[in-house]
Amino acid sequence: MTLALEITGLKKVYKSGVEALRGIDLQVEAGSFFGLLGPNGAGKSTSIAIISSLIQKTSGQVNIFGVNLDEDRDKAKTFLGLVPQEFNFNQFEKVSDILINQAGYYGLSRRQAMPKVEYYLHKLGLFKKRKATARDLSGGMKRRLMIARALVHEPKMLILDEPTAGVDIEIRRDMWHFLKEINAQGVTIILTTHYLEEAEHLCRQLAIIDHGEIIANTSVKELLVKLDKEQVILDLKSPLLKMPDIPSIKLQKIDDCTLEVTFNKHLVMNDLFALLSKEGIQVISMRNKSNRLEELFLQLVGNKSHDAL
Amino acid sequence: MMHYERWPRYSIALYTLARKEVVRFFRIWSQTLVPSIVSMALYFAIFGKLIGQRVGEMGGQSYINYIVPGLIMMSVITNAYANVVSSFFGSKFQRNIEEMLVAPMPSALIMWGYLIGGTLRGLIVGMLVYFVANLFTQLPIQYTGMMISVAILTAFLFSLMGLLNGIFAKKFDDINIVPTFVLTPLTYLGGVFYSVELLPHFWQKLTHLNPIFYVVNAFRYGMSGYSDISIYSGLGVILGFILVFYLLVWFCFEKRSDGSF
Numbered sequence: 001m002t003l004a005l006e007i008t009g010l011k012k013v014y015k016s017g018v019e020a021l022r023g024i025d026l027q028v029e030a031g032s033f034f035g036l037l038g039p040n041g042a043g044k045s046t047s048i049a050i051i052s053s054l055i056q057k058t059s060g061q062v063n064i065f066g067v068n069l070d071e072d073r074d075k076a077k078t079f080l081g082l083v084p085q086e087f088n089f090n091q092f093e094k095v096s097d098i099l100i101n102q103a104g105y106y107g108l109s110r111r112q113a114m115p116k117v118e119y120y121l122h123k124l125g126l127f128k129k130r131k132a133t134a135r136d137l138s139g140g141m142k143r144r145l146m147i148a149r150a151l152v153h154e155p156k157m158l159i160l161d162e163p164t165a166g167v168d169i170e171i172r173r174d175m176w177h178f179l180k181e182i183n184a185q186g187v188t189i190i191l192t193t194h195y196l197e198e199a200e201h202l203c204r205q206l207a208i209i210d211h212g213e214i215i216a217n218t219s220v221k222e223l224l225v226k227l228d229k230e231q232v233i234l235d236l237k238s239p240l241l242k243m244p245d246i247p248s249i250k251l252q253k254i255d256d257c258t259l260e261v262t263f264n265k266h267l268v269m270n271d272l273f274a275l276l277s278k279e280g281i282q283v284i285s286m287r288n289k290s291n292r293l294e295e296l297f298l299q300l301v302g303n304k305s306h307d308a309l
Numbered sequence: 310m311m312h313y314e315r316w317p318r319y320s321i322a323l324y325t326l327a328r329k330e331v332v333r334f335f336r337i338w339s340q341t342l343v344p345s346i347v348s349m350a351l352y353f354a355i356f357g358k359l360i361g362q363r364v365g366e367m368g369g370q371s372y373i374n375y376i377v378p379g380l381i382m383m384s385v386i387t388n389a390y391a392n393v394v395s396s397f398f399g400s401k402f403q404r405n406i407e408e409m410l411v412a413p414m415p416s417a418l419i420m421w422g423y424l425i426g427g428t429l430r431g432l433i434v435g436m437l438v439y440f441v442a443n444l445f446t447q448l449p450i451q452y453t454g455m456m457i458s459v460a461i462l463t464a465f466l467f468s469l470m471g472l473l474n475g476i477f478a479k480k481f482d483d484i485n486i487v488p489t490f491v492l493t494p495l496t497y498l499g500g501v502f503y504s505v506e507l508l509p510h511f512w513q514k515l516t517h518l519n520p521i522f523y524v525v526n527a528f529r530y531g532m533s534g535y536s537d538i539s540i541y542s543g544l545g546v547i548l549g550f551i552l553v554f555y556l557l558v559w560f561c562f563e564k565r566s567d568g569s570f
Contacts, residue, residue: 052411074315077413088404097332104325105412107318149408 330426
């Protein structure tokens with residue numbers, strides 16, 4: 001197993017005394033799509049900033065594709081592409097110049113960079129805007145420009161810090177598709193996101209970080225197994241006039257003809273429908289509630305906070 | 310450990326950094342190249358021609374020929390300084406400095422990118438001012454090598470100072486404080502418009518603490534062969550300042566912590 005990233009005992013204490021990371025251990029396999037989740041201030045961005053050499057760690061070790069950051073930072077950096085949370089390009093530079101310069105910083109001459117620049121501009125739908133200054137791009141385009149910039153030197157590992165924050169659903173879906181595509185080509189992806197649906201959709205491995213500690217680190221499937229509750233949305237044939245009281249399931253009315261049902265995951269679906277049918281409820285269709293991971297996330301983070309109290 | 314195999318990559322990176330800086334100041338030429346030429350042309354016309362004719366000779370030459378080397382140096386100093394401080398602070402402000410910090414480049418390379426940009430702007434503006442000065446007077450050149458060396462060293466020194474200012478600046482006001490309250494007074498008091506021999510003994514001694522005085526004298530020596538001080542002490546002071554500021558800036562780059570400067 002080749003490790004793209006190996007973090008051991010990583011600690012960060014800021015000058016202000018804030019302990020952002022309390023000795024985290026993390027391993028990311030090469031080629032995986034890894035999600036790093038956590039509430040605001042949990043330590044996600046600090047971890048990413050240390051990995052990408054934007055801030056200095058207090059202690060611990062970081063290896064990127066087997067290269068220790070302390071021993072050969074320069075080489076370790078060649079493997080990385082970073083898409084930060086906030087726009088951090090020169091707003092007055094041309095789109096194509098931003099990419100050409102970034103490629104140059106990694107040692108690609110203009111001639112070597114040009115085909116890659118054009119490829120990623122096409123790929124991310126920015127080619128027509130290549131001569132525009134960055135400040136004239138829309139928010140979604142700026143996000144895509146940051147992804148193109150991070151990829152132009154063709155890194156082995158791409159780190160995205162909340163890349164879809166503030167973009168509309170269509171662009172978000174396009175980005176997901178693109179990220180899956182480059183992951184399929186062998187690029188290891190580490191993603192932090194607030195959209196748990198996004199993590200569930202994209203990531204195979206997940207770590208949840210809270211108060212500077214990793215509180216879960218496993219595959220998405222295994223993590224979801226931990227959920228003891230299942231939630232479904234039911235569309236009803238006729239309006240529900242009176243909410244029935246069924247002991248083993250929790251019902252919540254979304255509107256007259258839509259019902260959210262929460263039940264123990266060990267309950268057989270036939271039994272669920274039998275119980276509903278007994279109350280005169282006829283179901284036309286059923287769908288999963290998409291934010292299963294959100295429930296688990298809140299459970300884990302909530303428990304941690306509760307433990308701390 | 311030196312990784313010689315990485316030097317081709319570093320040379321492309323340095324070229325990219327320097328090119329970016331040069332493209333930047335050419336793109337905004339009306340803010341970076343033209344203002345010095347206009348103000349220096351006014352200095353030459355008013356102080357050099359109109360008032361200068363009544364002043365008579367200074368340092369064994371016409372007044373306009375006496376002030377031209379100082380005014381060229383003034384342009385080199387202010388432009389080299391302004392280029393680096395504004396470009397570097399702009400990169401900090403917009404956070405595009407992070408583009409460079411995440412890339413596999415040694416700190417010194419990023420430093421040199423800015424320094425080359427500042428030095429080139431200082432020299433280009435200095436040359437343009439020299440050409441404009443030729444429209445007003447016949448300028449002698451005694452020691453071309455000395456003139457060029459002093460101009461390059463001066464542009465480099467003040468680029469370093471600008472970079473140091475940019476590193477410590479937290480807001481836009483901070484990048485104007487040093488040029489307004491330190492650089493301009495030192496330039497005016499550095500023997501641009503008068504020979505220090507005209508000053509009382511105490512003020513002459515005080516002037517010797519001003520680094521710009523050495524720069525102006527060394528450059529004037531290259532042009533006219535006249536200097537208020539020993540040319541070697543002038544060059545020594547410039548090189549000494551370069552060493553000190555280079556180490557300071559390098560230390561700030563190497564020891565930066567927590568993301569920003």
